Amino acid sequence: MLNYTLRRLLMVLPTLLILVIFAFYLMRLAPGGPFTSERPLPPAVMANVLERYGMDEPLHVQLWTYVRNIVCCFDFGPSFSQKDRTVNDVIAQGFPVTLTYGFWSAVFVLVLGIPLGIIAALRHNGFWDYTMTGLAIFSQIFPNFVLAPLLVLLFTLSWGLLPGGGWNGGQWQYIIMPAVALGTSYMASVARLTRGSMLEVLNSPFIRTARAKGLPEHRIILRHALKPALLPTLTYMGPVFVYMITGSVFVDVFFSTGGIGQDFINGAYSRDYAVLLGLAILYAVLTFALTLMVDLLYAWIDPKVRAGLS
Amino acid sequence: MPAFAADVPAGVTLAEEQSFTYRTLDEFSSLDPQVVEDVDGSNIVRDLFEGLYNQDADGNLVPGVALSHEASADNLTYTFTLRDNAVWSDGTPVTAGDFVYAWQRAVDPELASPYAWYMELMSIENGAAIVAGEMEPSALGVSAPDDKTLVVNLSKPLPYFTKMVTHATTFPAPKWVIEEHGAQWTRPENMVSNGAYVLEEHVPKERSVRVRNENYWDNESTVLETVTTLVIGDDAQGLTRWRAGEVDMTDIPAGQYPALAEEFPDEAFALPRLCNYYFNFNLASGPEAFQDVRVRQALAMAIDREVIVDRVLQGGQFPAFTFTPAATADFEVPGVEMASMTQAERDAKAKELLAEAGYGEGGETLSFNYLYNTNEAHQQVAIVATQMWKQKLGVDVTLENQEWKVFLETRSAQNYDMARGAWCGDYNEASTFLDLLTTDSGYNDAKFSNARVDELMTEAKSSNDPQPLYTEVEQIVAAEMPVIPIYHYSTNVMLSDAIQGWPMNNVEQNWYSKDLYRVAD
Numbered sequence: 001m002l003n004y005t006l007r008r009l010l011m012v013l014p015t016l017l018i019l020v021i022f023a024f025y026l027m028r029l030a031p032g033g034p035f036t037s038e039r040p041l042p043p044a045v046m047a048n049v050l051e052r053y054g055m056d057e058p059l060h061v062q063l064w065t066y067v068r069n070i071v072c073c074f075d076f077g078p079s080f081s082q083k084d085r086t087v088n089d090v091i092a093q094g095f096p097v098t099l100t101y102g103f104w105s106a107v108f109v110l111v112l113g114i115p116l117g118i119i120a121a122l123r124h125n126g127f128w129d130y131t132m133t134g135l136a137i138f139s140q141i142f143p144n145f146v147l148a149p150l151l152v153l154l155f156t157l158s159w160g161l162l163p164g165g166g167w168n169g170g171q172w173q174y175i176i177m178p179a180v181a182l183g184t185s186y187m188a189s190v191a192r193l194t195r196g197s198m199l200e201v202l203n204s205p206f207i208r209t210a211r212a213k214g215l216p217e218h219r220i221i222l223r224h225a226l227k228p229a230l231l232p233t234l235t236y237m238g239p240v241f242v243y244m245i246t247g248s249v250f251v252d253v254f255f256s257t258g259g260i261g262q263d264f265i266n267g268a269y270s271r272d273y274a275v276l277l278g279l280a281i282l283y284a285v286l287t288f289a290l291t292l293m294v295d296l297l298y299a300w301i302d303p304k305v306r307a308g309l310s
Numbered sequence: 311m312p313a314f315a316a317d318v319p320a321g322v323t324l325a326e327e328q329s330f331t332y333r334t335l336d337e338f339s340s341l342d343p344q345v346v347e348d349v350d351g352s353n354i355v356r357d358l359f360e361g362l363y364n365q366d367a368d369g370n371l372v373p374g375v376a377l378s379h380e381a382s383a384d385n386l387t388y389t390f391t392l393r394d395n396a397v398w399s400d401g402t403p404v405t406a407g408d409f410v411y412a413w414q415r416a417v418d419p420e421l422a423s424p425y426a427w428y429m430e431l432m433s434i435e436n437g438a439a440i441v442a443g444e445m446e447p448s449a450l451g452v453s454a455p456d457d458k459t460l461v462v463n464l465s466k467p468l469p470y471f472t473k474m475v476t477h478a479t480t481f482p483a484p485k486w487v488i489e490e491h492g493a494q495w496t497r498p499e500n501m502v503s504n505g506a507y508v509l510e511e512h513v514p515k516e517r518s519v520r521v522r523n524e525n526y527w528d529n530e531s532t533v534l535e536t537v538t539t540l541v542i543g544d545d546a547q548g549l550t551r552w553r554a555g556e557v558d559m560t561d562i563p564a565g566q567y568p569a570l571a572e573e574f575p576d577e578a579f580a581l582p583r584l585c586n587y588y589f590n591f592n593l594a595s596g597p598e599a600f601q602d603v604r605v606r607q608a609l610a611m612a613i614d615r616e617v618i619v620d621r622v623l624q625g626g627q628f629p630a631f632t633f634t635p636a637a638t639a640d641f642e643v644p645g646v647e648m649a650s651m652t653q654a655e656r657d658a659k660a661k662e663l664l665a666e667a668g669y670g671e672g673g674e675t676l677s678f679n680y681l682y683n684t685n686e687a688h689q690q691v692a693i694v695a696t697q698m699w700k701q702k703l704g705v706d707v708t709l710e711n712q713e714w715k716v717f718l719e720t721r722s723a724q725n726y727d728m729a730r731g732a733w734c735g736d737y738n739e740a741s742t743f744l745d746l747l748t749t750d751s752g753y754n755d756a757k758f759s760n761a762r763v764d765e766l767m768t769e770a771k772s773s774n775d776p777q778p779l780y781t782e783v784e785q786i787v788a789a790e791m792p793v794i795p796i797y798h799y800s801t802n803v804m805l806s807d808a809i810q811g812w813p814m815n816n817v818e819q820n821w822y823s824k825d826l827y828r829v830a831d
């Protein structure tokens with residue numbers, strides 16, 4: 001297990017390096033640069049600006065400097081568009097925000113999705129099953145860019161219960177709508193996934209045996225069926241959490257949370273190579289970390305997987 | 311010059327909580343006066359810092375740190391007298407040396423300010439050479455013979471020089487703070503400023519809060535206690551939050567002004583702006599047909615600007631037949647032939663001109679591409695204009711839209727046939743627009759070149775009465791039509807009626823929170 005973890009961790013470095021090189025050159029291929037503006041800078045001003053950001057060097061030198069600064073000093077360089085700040089500042093400010101409502105969104109997904117799925121499976125082809133299926137379809141046809149304005153219209157404009165956006169230090173009132181808007185469609189998927197696997201497990205021989213032994217139903221569900229039924233959900237949730245962070249762009253912009261989604265959008269529009277590269281690396285590391293975590297959890301839950309890894 | 315501050319009329323009951331919250335679209339580029347390059351950032355910097363002069367509600371100059379100035383007989387030397395009671399928020403007196411430091415800093419290649427070009431535009435002696443790294447920043451033509459006297463030497467006379475010192479780039483900077491904290495001097499915990507407000511909180515991409523500067527020389531006249539800028543990246547969401555009372559001011563999403571003006575007649579505004587909107591002909595490498603002035607004239611005449619302004623944009627814009635907006639200070643709109651014709655007359659003339667040039671009915675079909683950047687309003691204008699050309703003149707236009715940065719690069723490389731253009735004045739004087747049409751201008755995307763225009767604009771720089779010169783330039787432009795003026799901008803905003811003192815007539819939309827106040831409901 002330890003060897004497996006170490007092997008996986010060691011694979012991260014070369015993969016990250018390839019990603020940096022690829023992203024670095026890909027960004028430079030896009031037309032327009034960070035200093036392309038409505039009023040083109042006079043050549044002397046442009047020369048000073050390019051020198052200030054090290055962009056007067058050949059591309060391979062810029063890449064080498066970039067990688068060296070990260071390795072030696074964890075320095076992702078200055079932001080081109082937010083001139084008083086470095087990329088480290090940008091990420092340090094925005095990432096905790098996105099992570100916070102991403103976390104609460106995941107909690108919302110699991111706390112609502114799993115019980116809904118279980119209830120639907122237990123009441124298979126009954127009222128609750130149909131209600132859950134209806135809810136799941138409803139959630140999936142309302143993507144976050146439709147749901148978010150709807151939530152604001154209801155909870156802010158009509159009922160005056162929640163602020164329409166902002167973050168305000170992460171007070172709970174400001175977290176609810178971004179978390180719900182981000183998580184609703186995933187919640188529906190989790191409910192459907194849990195329902196399906198729960199049905200499969202409930203029909204398996206070991207559950208029939210448990211029932212034949214006369215174990216109480218709640219014990220069968222919680223002690224015997226739930227753990228294996230959650231495996232597909234767990235597998236699903238790892239990447240989903242990464243999607244929640246990386247895919248939070250609309251939610252960040254719409255609710256003006258100050259999260260990194262906004263930086264990603266602004267970085268793309270303003271060609272802020274430094275911020276975009278920094279975020280690409282962050283997203284990659286997140287993906288690696290969460291995938292590894294899910295694999296290890298999977299092994300912890302399923303002895304067969306654990307045996308395979310050993 | 312009279313000072314200007316919050317002017318609360320007698321009998322008005324002020325609200326107990328004196329706060330103002332408004333929305334901006336994006337996080338601003340910087341809070342450093344010598345680095346900031348966007349309008350939203352400059353609005354905040356104007357609250358935090360004070361330059362030599364401010365502007366009043368109509369855009370006229372009023373004293374800031376400077377009380378007055380004198381120009382030498384040749385208009386090459388300006389001597390500003392600074393007030394005695396101006397102090398920084400840490401209690402240090404504001405001196406002429408703070409301006410010298412700031413202006414030298416603005417042109418210093420080491421700071422690499424993207425707005426260094428503004429100092430060159432001000433024609434300050436040696437500015438261009440310093441930016442080019444050929445001289446030391448200390449050689450800049452600005453000096454402080456004593457703490458309260460600032461002397462500026464120009465390389466050429468500039469009649470509108472004093473109008474340029476309301477720009478953020480020219481604001482003073484606290485040397486001791488910058489030297490102590492480096493790039494982090496703009497953090498709330500480090501920043502020392504000399505404006506009516508100090509920075510209390512800055513959460514990038516979310517909020518920026520400033521509170522009254524107790525050391526500001528005119529603090530007694532300041533009414534608002536707190537000013538908050540919220541970044542809301544979506545126009546519709548900005549409006550929703552305005553409706554919910556979370557912000558006092560927000561931009562109106564495109565196309566919604568008429569409905570909102572009806573629903574909120576006292577709170578929906580269309581404010582004139584110092585900006586124009588035009589179409590560039592590519593005269594360098596565009597279609598051969600564009601070399602014929604009759605073709606350019608025909609295309610310009612066939613556009614019904616009233617339709618574009620009143621039926622498409624519906625935001626209080628002004629139809630344009632000259633390049634310079636009528637709202638520009640001291641600028642008298644010259645009479646140009648096209649403006650005095652009815653649209654029917656223009657249409658008839660357009661057909662005639664195009665036929666003379668060999669296009670249209672009985673001739674060759676004129677076709678070209680029209681390039682604009684991705685934006686709903688630009689798209690609507692493009693569709694309507696091309697339909698007018700098609701229906702009236704039989705001209706075939708293919709629309710092409712590009713993402714903003716790609717568009718800028720394509721346009722500046724003259725890789726287009728016709729492209730949209732727009733310009734907002736850097737200062738309130740006609741040359742900020744007309745300079746664009748000179749041969750050497752870096753912003754002359756049409757690549758128009760007319761020796762007489764160049765000569766007139768050079769002459770205007772040192773003329774005490776440039777209006778006749780500007781009139782001639784506009785008339786040449788109307789005759790040659792290298793660009794088609796379409797309309798002059800307005801800004802559409804929702805502003806809570808509780809907030810008073812907004813400078814509605816300042817076409818540069820330079821506003822200062824110190825001039826605002828909140829009235830009780």
